[in-house]
Amino acid sequence: MKIHTLVVLVQDHPGVLNRAVSMFRRRGYNIASLVVGHTETPGVSRMTIVVESDNVEQVVKQLYRLVEVLKISDVTEDPVVDREMVLVKLHVTGQHRAEIVALTEVFTAKIVDVATNTMVIEMTGGPAKVDNFIDVIRPFGIKEMMRTGRITMVRGAKGHSGAELIDQAAE
Amino acid sequence: MSEKRTGAQILCEALIQNGVDTMFGIPGGAIMPFYHAMWEYRTDLRHILCRHEQGAGHAAEGYARSTGRIGVCIGTSGPGTTNLVTPIADAWMDSTPMLAICGQVSSAVLGKDAFQETDITGITMPITKHNYLVKNINDIAYVVKEAIHIATTGRRGPVLVDITKDALQATAVPDYSKKIFLPGYRPTVTGSKKQIKAALSLMLKSKKPILMIGNGVMMSEASAEVRVFAERYKIPVITTLHGLGAFPEDHELSLGMPGMHGWVHANRAIQEADFLMNIGGRFDDRVTGKASTFAPNARIVHVDIDPSEIGKNIEVEIPIVGDARIVTLSMLEEEPEEKLVAEFHKNAAEWLTYVRELQTKHQHKQQYLNRPDTSTMLPHDVFAALTKQLNTRGNYRVVTDVGQHQMWAAQLLDWYKPRTHITSGGAGTMGFAVPAAMGVAVAHPEDTVWAIAGDGGFQMTNQEMIVIIQENIKNMKIAIINNGFLGMVRQWQELFEGKRYSGTPLTSPDFQKLAEAYGWTGITVESVDQIDAAIERAYAIDGPVLIDFRVEREVNVFPMVPQNKSIGEMITE
Numbered sequence: 001m002k003i004h005t006l007v008v009l010v011q012d013h014p015g016v017l018n019r020a021v022s023m024f025r026r027r028g029y030n031i032a033s034l035v036v037g038h039t040e041t042p043g044v045s046r047m048t049i050v051v052e053s054d055n056v057e058q059v060v061k062q063l064y065r066l067v068e069v070l071k072i073s074d075v076t077e078d079p080v081v082d083r084e085m086v087l088v089k090l091h092v093t094g095q096h097r098a099e100i101v102a103l104t105e106v107f108t109a110k111i112v113d114v115a116t117n118t119m120v121i122e123m124t125g126g127p128a129k130v131d132n133f134i135d136v137i138r139p140f141g142i143k144e145m146m147r148t149g150r151i152t153m154v155r156g157a158k159g160h161s162g163a164e165l166i167d168q169a170a171e
Numbered sequence: 172m173s174e175k176r177t178g179a180q181i182l183c184e185a186l187i188q189n190g191v192d193t194m195f196g197i198p199g200g201a202i203m204p205f206y207h208a209m210w211e212y213r214t215d216l217r218h219i220l221c222r223h224e225q226g227a228g229h230a231a232e233g234y235a236r237s238t239g240r241i242g243v244c245i246g247t248s249g250p251g252t253t254n255l256v257t258p259i260a261d262a263w264m265d266s267t268p269m270l271a272i273c274g275q276v277s278s279a280v281l282g283k284d285a286f287q288e289t290d291i292t293g294i295t296m297p298i299t300k301h302n303y304l305v306k307n308i309n310d311i312a313y314v315v316k317e318a319i320h321i322a323t324t325g326r327r328g329p330v331l332v333d334i335t336k337d338a339l340q341a342t343a344v345p346d347y348s349k350k351i352f353l354p355g356y357r358p359t360v361t362g363s364k365k366q367i368k369a370a371l372s373l374m375l376k377s378k379k380p381i382l383m384i385g386n387g388v389m390m391s392e393a394s395a396e397v398r399v400f401a402e403r404y405k406i407p408v409i410t411t412l413h414g415l416g417a418f419p420e421d422h423e424l425s426l427g428m429p430g431m432h433g434w435v436h437a438n439r440a441i442q443e444a445d446f447l448m449n450i451g452g453r454f455d456d457r458v459t460g461k462a463s464t465f466a467p468n469a470r471i472v473h474v475d476i477d478p479s480e481i482g483k484n485i486e487v488e489i490p491i492v493g494d495a496r497i498v499t500l501s502m503l504e505e506e507p508e509e510k511l512v513a514e515f516h517k518n519a520a521e522w523l524t525y526v527r528e529l530q531t532k533h534q535h536k537q538q539y540l541n542r543p544d545t546s547t548m549l550p551h552d553v554f555a556a557l558t559k560q561l562n563t564r565g566n567y568r569v570v571t572d573v574g575q576h577q578m579w580a581a582q583l584l585d586w587y588k589p590r591t592h593i594t595s596g597g598a599g600t601m602g603f604a605v606p607a608a609m610g611v612a613v614a615h616p617e618d619t620v621w622a623i624a625g626d627g628g629f630q631m632t633n634q635e636m637i638v639i640i641q642e643n644i645k646n647m648k649i650a651i652i653n654n655g656f657l658g659m660v661r662q663w664q665e666l667f668e669g670k671r672y673s674g675t676p677l678t679s680p681d682f683q684k685l686a687e688a689y690g691w692t693g694i695t696v697e698s699v700d701q702i703d704a705a706i707e708r709a710y711a712i713d714g715p716v717l718i719d720f721r722v723e724r725e726v727n728v729f730p731m732v733p734q735n736k737s738i739g740e741m742i743t744e
């Protein structure tokens with residue numbers, strides 16, 4: 001199945017995330033990742049949804065049936081900036097400390113917490129780079145890990161702002 | 172206008188301002204403030220007390236489907252609203268404009284498993300077009316306006332408004348003037364000109380065209396326009412279950428109903444057509460049979476107001492997103508070359524003659540009437556008599572339940588006018604007919620409204636009969652096609668499961684006595700020769716009448732397409 005990245009602008013109402021997720025569940029679509037957050041426009045939230053589907057058009061049409069969904073763009077084929085953040089807590093013994101610090105530098109990651117036997121590293125990058133970082137760091141002993149999921153923005157002038165949509169509707 | 176009102180009063184005023192005049196419901200703790208207030212508004216806002224919220228919901232559906240206006244039902248928090256879930260799901264499947272108003276526990280205890288607290292917005296999220304939890308009195312007026320707007324525009328559907336008790340009890344100065352702000356909801360109603368032109372030119376190239384019309388034609392009041400279109404181009408018209416009545420069945424272009432229990436000639440026409448335009452139908456699996464085998468030779472145009480319906484079940488060549496009436500009007504504005512049209516007419520006429528020959532060969536309608544043995548009463552005898560009498564006694568509307576009788580009614584009665592055939596199609600909800608017919612009877616006091624139900628489905632909601640008495644409703648009749656079985660299930664058991672009648676034989680009370688207990692007139696009919704007199708009597712009595720037709724028990728609905736087969740493969744006996 002093909003993996004698609006959708007940028008979805010929604011009205012910032014309670015329950016809107018629930019509606020979107022519930023639609024995916026009941027139609028049997030597989031969400032690989034979903035991130036929501038505020039945008040430049042008050043009242044508008046933005047989701048980046050990564051979904052596996054052979055019929056993404058149907059997914060998009062079903063999402064559009066939700067009253068609070070403003071705009072959906074499939075940016076899978078567009079030039080984009082894709083970012084994800086990961087926090088990794090490593091079990092660290094003295095002998096590996098220097099090696100880990102060196103790797104962190106290679107990946108332009110940050111060590112954000114150091115304790116006697118542990119270290120927390122923060123790393124941001126494209127999904128592939130994050131995968132790669134995790135693979136490299138794994139042999140040292142990952143105690144805990146949390147990835148944020150992907151956020152995506154199209155490069156260049158073309159974009160996805162909710163401001164215009166809100167203005168039009170207010171007229 | 173600057174006077175303070177309670178939330179409940181604001182709710183009443185907002186409903187009236189947005190065109191509501193009738194509501195069906197049952198009170199209870201959380202919704203009591205609304206009942207307290209509606210008493211003041213009772214001349215403009217009629218409340219009909221039902222006996223079960225499912226009845227209230229179906230009544231609202233009947234009201235809505237027969238008028239095109241919003242149908243309103245009310246339930247109190249907890250069980251009052253969960254009882255509404257079935258009719259809401261039914262309205263969702265059949266795109267019926269409905270507003271469900273629910274009482275909710277006070278906001279202070281919300282989420283604490285308070286007495287009669289149920290997360291009804293959570294429960295109904297997948298079966299409503301939209302829903303709201305209102306906790307603030309200042310949102311009531313606007314939410315009612317927005318909810319009714321959403322329910323009655325675009326693809327119609329149910330909207331639920333859950334209001335906490337404290338919001339109903341609070342007081343504030345109402346503001347009804349807030350304009351609707353829905354940046355994410357802008358249904359496309361005018362079809363693309365380019366697509367419309369393309370559809371017409373594709374049609375004019377075809378030799379075996381079919382027009383299929385469904386619920387959307389009913390909902391957008393497009394019958395007249397569709398008729399002009401069909402007549403101008405002389406295209407045979409197929410009407411789906413929810414399209415029945417949108418095109419008169421006695422019209423020379425009418426082919427009747429397709430699908431699982433549709434007519435052989437209608438299904439064959441679809442399978443042989445080289446062009447099919449579906450206006451306002453959603454290619455339900457009961458229409459298409461096995462989807463991959465549907466209309467294999469046809470180039471398909473699909474007109475639907477909901478883009479998500481297009482390409483969902485059947486791949487189409489030309490999608491047109493728009494309102495059925497507006498799109499049909501745009502098609503009528505097109506003026507294709509006369510030469511093309513003349514050639515098209517010639518081909519279409521030959522095609523129609525061919526389909527008519529098929530029809531003669533597989534003549535169905537009431538062919539059983541020629542049978543030698545008439546000692547037993549078949550359901551068909553009842554429908555033949557009903558057809559005859561309905562057509563001579565003024566306006567009628569028929570509401571059917573779910574099962575064999577539903578299919579016989581669709582097949583054997585004559586449908587001439589929009590919104591005269593009302594049934595539960597998408598959800599197939601047994602128990603629909605009696606309460607929905609009540610809603611229709613309330614909306615159309617001048618028409619005779621027949622509920623046609625099976626002995627099974629009738630027993631799911633017949634308690635609403637007493638509401639007819641309490642409300643002094645005179646224009647409703649019930650016909651029970653009493654076959655002593657959950658007949659449609661029994662038919663499948665007979666045909667596909669070696670007659671193992673597991674869980675389908677049905678004992679019933681004496682329906683005549685039951686009717687009399689409710690204050691109705693009850694009539695029992697046990698043989699063919701009693702049918703006419705019973706219907707005549709039902710018409711002669713100015714008040715509600717129930718007729719219990721005790722028909723032959725094991726009769727099957729034919730023709731039939733077995734599940735997951737092509738509609739080209741019908742069983743006819």
Ligand SMILES: Cc1ncc(C[n+]2csc(CCOP(=O)(O)OP(=O)(O)O)c2C)c(N)n1
Nearest residue numbers: 574575576599601625626627628657658659
């Ligand atoms: C609420 C509900 N429960 C079960 C069914 C499954 N079902 C479909 S048709 C049918 C039989 C209906 O029997 P009856 O009302 O007597 O009508 P008949 O088919 O005999 O005309 C059943 C049980 C249903 N459609 N709805």
Ligand SMILES: [Mg+2]
Nearest residue numbers: 625626656658
């Ligand atoms: Mg029965």
